[in-house]
Amino acid sequence: MSKKLTSRTEDYSKWYNELVVKADLAENSAVRGCMVIKPYGYAIWEKMQAELDKKFKETGHQNAYFPLFVPKSLFEAEEKNAEGFAKECAVVTHYRLQNDPDKPGKLRVDPEARLEEELVVRPTSEAIIWNTYRGWIQSYRDLPLLINQWANVVRWEMRTRLFLRTAEFLWQEGHTAHATKAEALDEAKLMNNVYANFVENFMAIPVVQGVKTESERFAGADETYCIEALMQDGKALQAGTSHFLGQNFAKAFDVKFANKEGKQDHVWATSWGVSTRLMGALIMTHSDDQGLVLPPSLAPNQVVIVPIYKSDEDLNAITEVANSIITDLRAKNRTIKFDNRTTHRPGAKFAQHELQGVPLRIAIGPKDLANGTVEIARRDNLTKETVSLNDLVNRVEELLEDIQASLYKKALDYRDSHITEVENFDDFKNVLENKGGFISAHWDGTNETEDKIKELTKATIRCIPLENKEEEGVCVYTGAPSKQRVLFAKAY
Amino acid sequence: MSKKLTSRTEDYSKWYNELVVKADLAENSAVRGCMVIKPYGYAIWEKMQAELDKKFKETGHQNAYFPLFVPKSLFEAEEKNAEGFAKECAVVTHYRLQNDPDKPGKLRVDPEARLEEELVVRPTSEAIIWNTYRGWIQSYRDLPLLINQWANVVRWEMRTRLFLRTAEFLWQEGHTAHATKAEALDEAKLMNNVYANFVENFMAIPVVQGVKTESERFAGADETYCIEALMQDGKALQAGTSHFLGQNFAKAFDVKFANKEGKQDHVWATSWGVSTRLMGALIMTHSDDQGLVLPPSLAPNQVVIVPIYKSDEDLNAITEVANSIITDLRAKNRTIKFDNRTTHRPGAKFAQHELQGVPLRIAIGPKDLANGTVEIARRDNLTKETVSLNDLVNRVEELLEDIQASLYKKALDYRDSHITEVENFDDFKNVLENKGGFISAHWDGTNETEDKIKELTKATIRCIPLENKEEEGVCVYTGAPSKQRVLFAKAY
Numbered sequence: 001m002s003k004k005l006t007s008r009t010e011d012y013s014k015w016y017n018e019l020v021v022k023a024d025l026a027e028n029s030a031v032r033g034c035m036v037i038k039p040y041g042y043a044i045w046e047k048m049q050a051e052l053d054k055k056f057k058e059t060g061h062q063n064a065y066f067p068l069f070v071p072k073s074l075f076e077a078e079e080k081n082a083e084g085f086a087k088e089c090a091v092v093t094h095y096r097l098q099n100d101p102d103k104p105g106k107l108r109v110d111p112e113a114r115l116e117e118e119l120v121v122r123p124t125s126e127a128i129i130w131n132t133y134r135g136w137i138q139s140y141r142d143l144p145l146l147i148n149q150w151a152n153v154v155r156w157e158m159r160t161r162l163f164l165r166t167a168e169f170l171w172q173e174g175h176t177a178h179a180t181k182a183e184a185l186d187e188a189k190l191m192n193n194v195y196a197n198f199v200e201n202f203m204a205i206p207v208v209q210g211v212k213t214e215s216e217r218f219a220g221a222d223e224t225y226c227i228e229a230l231m232q233d234g235k236a237l238q239a240g241t242s243h244f245l246g247q248n249f250a251k252a253f254d255v256k257f258a259n260k261e262g263k264q265d266h267v268w269a270t271s272w273g274v275s276t277r278l279m280g281a282l283i284m285t286h287s288d289d290q291g292l293v294l295p296p297s298l299a300p301n302q303v304v305i306v307p308i309y310k311s312d313e314d315l316n317a318i319t320e321v322a323n324s325i326i327t328d329l330r331a332k333n334r335t336i337k338f339d340n341r342t343t344h345r346p347g348a349k350f351a352q353h354e355l356q357g358v359p360l361r362i363a364i365g366p367k368d369l370a371n372g373t374v375e376i377a378r379r380d381n382l383t384k385e386t387v388s389l390n391d392l393v394n395r396v397e398e399l400l401e402d403i404q405a406s407l408y409k410k411a412l413d414y415r416d417s418h419i420t421e422v423e424n425f426d427d428f429k430n431v432l433e434n435k436g437g438f439i440s441a442h443w444d445g446t447n448e449t450e451d452k453i454k455e456l457t458k459a460t461i462r463c464i465p466l467e468n469k470e471e472e473g474v475c476v477y478t479g480a481p482s483k484q485r486v487l488f489a490k491a492y
Numbered sequence: 493m494s495k496k497l498t499s500r501t502e503d504y505s506k507w508y509n510e511l512v513v514k515a516d517l518a519e520n521s522a523v524r525g526c527m528v529i530k531p532y533g534y535a536i537w538e539k540m541q542a543e544l545d546k547k548f549k550e551t552g553h554q555n556a557y558f559p560l561f562v563p564k565s566l567f568e569a570e571e572k573n574a575e576g577f578a579k580e581c582a583v584v585t586h587y588r589l590q591n592d593p594d595k596p597g598k599l600r601v602d603p604e605a606r607l608e609e610e611l612v613v614r615p616t617s618e619a620i621i622w623n624t625y626r627g628w629i630q631s632y633r634d635l636p637l638l639i640n641q642w643a644n645v646v647r648w649e650m651r652t653r654l655f656l657r658t659a660e661f662l663w664q665e666g667h668t669a670h671a672t673k674a675e676a677l678d679e680a681k682l683m684n685n686v687y688a689n690f691v692e693n694f695m696a697i698p699v700v701q702g703v704k705t706e707s708e709r710f711a712g713a714d715e716t717y718c719i720e721a722l723m724q725d726g727k728a729l730q731a732g733t734s735h736f737l738g739q740n741f742a743k744a745f746d747v748k749f750a751n752k753e754g755k756q757d758h759v760w761a762t763s764w765g766v767s768t769r770l771m772g773a774l775i776m777t778h779s780d781d782q783g784l785v786l787p788p789s790l791a792p793n794q795v796v797i798v799p800i801y802k803s804d805e806d807l808n809a810i811t812e813v814a815n816s817i818i819t820d821l822r823a824k825n826r827t828i829k830f831d832n833r834t835t836h837r838p839g840a841k842f843a844q845h846e847l848q849g850v851p852l853r854i855a856i857g858p859k860d861l862a863n864g865t866v867e868i869a870r871r872d873n874l875t876k877e878t879v880s881l882n883d884l885v886n887r888v889e890e891l892l893e894d895i896q897a898s899l900y901k902k903a904l905d906y907r908d909s910h911i912t913e914v915e916n917f918d919d920f921k922n923v924l925e926n927k928g929g930f931i932s933a934h935w936d937g938t939n940e941t942e943d944k945i946k947e948l949t950k951a952t953i954r955c956i957p958l959e960n961k962e963e964e965g966v967c968v969y970t971g972a973p974s975k976q977r978v979l980f981a982k983a984y
Contacts, residue, residue: 030566031559036624039554039639062531063538067523068644068660074522076599086589091601093585095648097578107568109583109610118601131522141835147531152560156587168560343633
């Protein structure tokens with residue numbers, strides 16, 4: 001397989017698909033719309049999980065596990081949620097296969113083994129969880145209930161893309177219960193903020209925090225907070241959402257508590273999630289035509305050492321130096337790999353590590369041995385420098401920090417230069433087609449206008465930014481009065 | 493809810509079911525046979541996962557993720573495996589629900605949205621993984637391929653019990669590919685050994701390593717290695733299995749590689765797994781009539797501090813001492829919790845921590861403050877001692893180590909005193925009914941005898957121990973000659 005990628009300018013979408021496969025991150029499977037996450041891709045996801053899990057626990061949440069299946073009668077209990085997911089859910093109807101009498105060696109579903117009640121493979125777990133919470137919550141003493149689950153979910157999407165939109169995906173879903181509306185709202189905002197901090201500080205991706213319009217809200221939510229990122233092709237990507245669910249699920253599943261005065265009231269709820277879609281955001285934000293570019297915080301290997309040698313004697317001497325570097329960097333909690341495979345030449349190794357986005361590559365050859373130096377290559381800007389062994393550990397630390405900061409800054413500069421304020425619909429269409437990015441424009445606040453703009457341009461309202469300032473204006477489409485701008489974009 | 497448990501002698505099975513629920517480990521869900529793993533139970537499972545995952549990585553394995561669904565045509569490809577799991581699998585037949593025209597507000601499966609090919613919810617992933625490996629393996633350079641997956645699987649069991657046998661359970665499944673039979677056999681044995689070490693050293697449960705007889709083998713395996721533990725009621729529990737799969741899956745899915753000489757050959761395979769069933773083993777091995785007993789290695793909180801006070805002044809002084817203890821023990825990497833809830837009295841806290849198996853409880857009251865002491869209570873043997881604050885950290889360390897060792901020793905003594913050699917079938921039945929445990933007996937090596945003994949006594953051959961010595965004898969049932977003893981038991 002050729003390692004050369006289609007360039008981003010040539011075909012951004014093809015570049016992405018090729019990169020995901022060639023960098024060994026994921027591939028399509030035999031199951032329609034479902035992916036295989038390969039070890040290298042999964043190692044990055046594990047790093048994301050570890051960091052997020054730590055942040056959830058620091059904010060008082062505990063993990064638990066709820067069933068994969070949702071009985072149909074529970075699935076349909078919260079009407080809006082059911083309506084939102086009914087069209088894309090996988091349904092288990094039978095619990096047994098049998099030998100197919102017409103086709104020797106083949107199996108078929110056993111018609112006798114039909115379930116009394118169909119089971120929906122969870123597209124999200126509010127229904128099964130709130131049905132469980134009814135048994136867990138009696139009094140204000142049981143609140144708040146702060147639970148997270150790491151799980152797989154299934155949404156039967158028709159058009160799928162690796163990481164960005166797959167029929168099955170991995171995610172975490174937080175589900176919390178509170179005594180008051182204010183506390184639930186605070187929780188929803190807090191977790192959106194946890195997501196924003198993680199995505200900015202670990203993934204090096206700037207995000208806009210905002211709330212969704214009514215038509216873009218999660219099915220069953222009263223308010224959806226979100227973080228929106230911008231990809232290099234000018235399209236937005238929703239990186240995480242946090243929902244204030246009001247008392248909708250508590251009412252649908254009859255979850256009440258006795259407050260301090262002994263009065264019964266329905267519980268207030270939130271749910272929030274991020275998924276393997278974040279992998280798509282990570283890949284699309286930083287990578288280039290040479291392949292993946294990873295922020296050091298999430299790179300499975302932050303440094304790779306490649307020996308360049310002709311004799312066993314050279315290799316032995318290089319190995320000794322490499323081992324000492326490895327010891328020193330591991331003491332600094334850095335992940336480092338010595339690529340001493342004998343099956344590949346240095347050039348092939350360089351190409352592979354470049355394709356896979358290893359932040360720093362150290363090459364050591366006989367000349368370096370003689371000079372007490374090594375060559376360090378940065379993946380992000382493809383520059384090289386020669387460093388004395390004595391300064392190496394400090395220099396590696398500096399470079400890793402600089403790469404993390406540079407990637408964020410580059411993405412931020414791109415994002416900030418792609419938020420365009422427009423005042424009329426011609427400019428709106430013009431910017432959308434020729435420049436892309438977020439369009440900051442006034443909107444009259446109606447679903448109709450939002451739908452019409454989407455129909456005409458494919459742009460949706462990504463969010464109403466939390467940090468919006470009030471500003472008098474007129475709707476970019478209808479000319480009706482408006483008090484604030486919202487962010488439009490084409491989106492993944 | 494009363495916290496008092498049914499005693500083990502009164503009704504062991506009821507004791508277990510009550511304990512799991514009352515100690516907040518898990519509960520039944522609205523989905524037949526599926527459980528909810530509650531936060532406290534999940535915290536123990538997370539500790540198991542972390543340790544196992546570390547061991548897998550240390551032995552060269554990488555994690556990955558494969559689809560939840562197995563298309564029927566792949567599921568049926570390896571005949572024995574398909575036959576073994578066909579009778580208990582959940583099958584997705586539709587991908588959409590719609591409003592039920594006959595029942596307003598209700599949903600039904602959309603008859604138009606029937607899948608062309610049914611999808612089996614994975615009961616195990618050999619089929620989907622080996623179908624994927626075909627694309628990953630071309631040459632000996634691609635081998636060995638050492639991959640593990642943490643996942644949920646579904647087996648539609650008719651009689652389920654929390655943790656021990658549930659329709660959905662969580663597990664890890666390793667799937668490896670090798671160039672030679674010898675290497676695959678070594679891998680299967682190595683991973684069985686990794687399991688044995690984990691279960692003995694972390695779970696404090698002694699195990700017998702052995703191989704399964706043909707009729708007890710995993711469907712599709714040429715050899716199944718296993719670890720067998722003994723519960724307090726004298727029944728055995730299979731705690732983990734590691735399979736040598738020969739070339740069965742490679743042949744079913746046409747996975748070949750070019751060896752060093754350029755010749756094509758089918759790949760050799762293993763698979764191995766442990767599941768949330770280990771939680772059942774953990775609970776049943778150590779716990780008592782007061783509730784859960786946990787080995788310190790797996791306790792979410794190894795130590796809990798309960799303040800005993802009447803005035804705020806006392807509480808403030810106790811809190812100061814508690815914080816200093818917490819700082820010192822966290823510096824030793826111990827997990828410790830200060831239970832300063834004002835909603836519960838000390839007696840209720842003591843009862844809860846006893847029920848939930850916290851290894852050490854430290855109580856601090858005004859008298860302790862005056863004397864510079866605390867009271868430490870061990871959960872395993874329910875003894876108490878007064879310890880000077882100056883000696884506390886060292887004493888806690890000693891006690892935690894002693895509890896871990898004592899639990900193992902106690903379980904080992906029980907297990908060793910419940911391996912009974914018998915020479916005839918009357919003794920076999922007698923020991924099985926009146927004493928339980930493992931029965932070490934000669935067996936003629938045939939499936940027929942194994943089946944007959946199972947039919948007559950419900951005892952199965954748990955394993956042929958790896959450390960068996962050769963010994964001339966006659967089959968306990970047929971009197972036919974035999975060269976070694978095997979271990980029989982009734983089992984979970």
